[in-house]
Every structure is written in C-alpha cells, then in structure tokens.
Amino acid sequence: MADTPDIRPVGDLPDAIGKTAARELAGNGITSLARVAQHSRKELLAIHGVGPKAIAILGDALAAKDLDYRPS
Secondary structure, eight states: OOOOOOOOOOTTOOGGGOHHHHHHHHHTTOOSHHHHTTSOHHHHHTSTTOOHHHHHHHHHHHHHTTOOOOOO
C-alpha cells in the first residue's frame, strides 16, 4: 500500500481532523474554516474521507471563531 502524503496543516483547519479529511477537503477547495462554514454538515459528510469525527472537530473549531455550518 502506498503512503498517503500528509498535507497538513491546511489553512486554519485543525490538525485533529486527520490527514485524509484534510486532503479531501483541500481537494474540494475547502482550505479554511470560513470555507467550511459555507457548507452544511450533510454536504461535507458526502465528501469521501470526511466522517462524523471530523465534522465534530470542525464544528468545535467553527464555534471558537463564532462561525457555524450552513443550514441544510
């Protein structure tokens, strides 16, 4: 199995989301919490590699910056 390159950090996204989620978000043009806030939880969960744990971590990071996910 080939090693997956670790592209973190990506913008101001928390490292705790993991390298797969960070890579997949970046591949979809989402490289900051401001960009995360432009999407709903459902939209982000539809991205391969972004799971409930990453959504929870991102939610905490958004709240710390007075941001939130876009309503579904």
